Amino acid sequence: MADRFVLKPGRWNRRAFLTAGLAGAGIGAGAIALNGLNRSRASPRVTVPPIPATEAAPAGINPLTFLRQFDYGTVTRENGRTVREFRVEARTSAIKLNKATSFITWNLNGQVPAPTFRAMEGDLIRVIFYNRAGHSHSLHFHGVHPAQMDGVRPVRNSSVFIYEFEAAPSGVHLYHCHVAPVTRHIGKGLYGMFIVDPPTPRPPADEMVLIMAGYDVNDDRKNELYAFNGIPDFYMEHPIPIQQDQLVRLYVLNMIEFDAAATFHLHANMFRVFRTGRSLQPDEETDVITMGTAERHILEFSYHHLGKFMFHPHQDAIAEAGCMGMFEVIGSPPAKS
Numbered sequence: 001m002a003d004r005f006v007l008k009p010g011r012w013n014r015r016a017f018l019t020a021g022l023a024g025a026g027i028g029a030g031a032i033a034l035n036g037l038n039r040s041r042a043s044p045r046v047t048v049p050p051i052p053a054t055e056a057a058p059a060g061i062n063p064l065t066f067l068r069q070f071d072y073g074t075v076t077r078e079n080g081r082t083v084r085e086f087r088v089e090a091r092t093s094a095i096k097l098n099k100a101t102s103f104i105t106w107n108l109n110g111q112v113p114a115p116t117f118r119a120m121e122g123d124l125i126r127v128i129f130y131n132r133a134g135h136s137h138s139l140h141f142h143g144v145h146p147a148q149m150d151g152v153r154p155v156r157n158s159s160v161f162i163y164e165f166e167a168a169p170s171g172v173h174l175y176h177c178h179v180a181p182v183t184r185h186i187g188k189g190l191y192g193m194f195i196v197d198p199p200t201p202r203p204p205a206d207e208m209v210l211i212m213a214g215y216d217v218n219d220d221r222k223n224e225l226y227a228f229n230g231i232p233d234f235y236m237e238h239p240i241p242i243q244q245d246q247l248v249r250l251y252v253l254n255m256i257e258f259d260a261a262a263t264f265h266l267h268a269n270m271f272r273v274f275r276t277g278r279s280l281q282p283d284e285e286t287d288v289i290t291m292g293t294a295e296r297h298i299l300e301f302s303y304h305h306l307g308k309f310m311f312h313p314h315q316d317a318i319a320e321a322g323c324m325g326m327f328e329v330i331g332s333p334p335a336k337s
Ligand SMILES: [Cu+2]
Pocket: 106, 136, 137, 138, 177, 178, 179, 185, 186, 190
């Protein structure tokens, strides 16, 4: 059954493009949703402080932009149901991790992490996956779906596969390449977050994605560098501005290979944990949570004190190798009389 979705290499004629719905679409160009069809979870009551101007990170990746970027797909209705179509292209490209290290990544749309897909529980998800990376990859989603959509079957270079399934259950999920060796395919950057919103919306908040990952830069099956959202130490050099006394909702994922687990620790605060985002009620309150590889949670907190506050795994060797960042709490401007 899945075969009907596969276009073999060498069949990239116009008809194939039309069949796949890709004609003139400019893959990866612009499904980042800010239009009225997609409910922004951030209500007008949420103040997102302006992002400081930074020189764009190499390869056009700016972790400050990535943080709050949710891809709701291109929305249509089919048979009374909301369909969200995502178009992604696997590529191979170099990313400069720091002044000394350039790293060949396997990525989607040129970015590491891959786009954050977001849907409502029950929506039909359609991911048009075009592999132009030079070798086989796949997209394996966490969540519930039929076996033929499980994404463990390699999609060859220059072919396309369409993953289609219902978004379920609500929670924070992930997707990643499942071609062996998976450590290498994830370690080189083929992973992203998949958020399924519950029917009852969560309260308004400043929502952000933080994905922890490692880089094995010398192929010794250990990580030499680590990062939040792709670039080591980026949020140390460019702290994330947040508003004083405003609810922050972090969607956090541990995507670190080779290390069995990492914690997430927030300075000078406590956060509520919604494990795997599966409930509207918090499971616990703490300031450090342990996450095995592929574990992910929603964490909620707000800061009253102004200033800069660090966050990092408390495996300090991981933190000191790049997986560290800061929030900068900004006060409200004085009210005009
Ligand atoms: Cu792969």
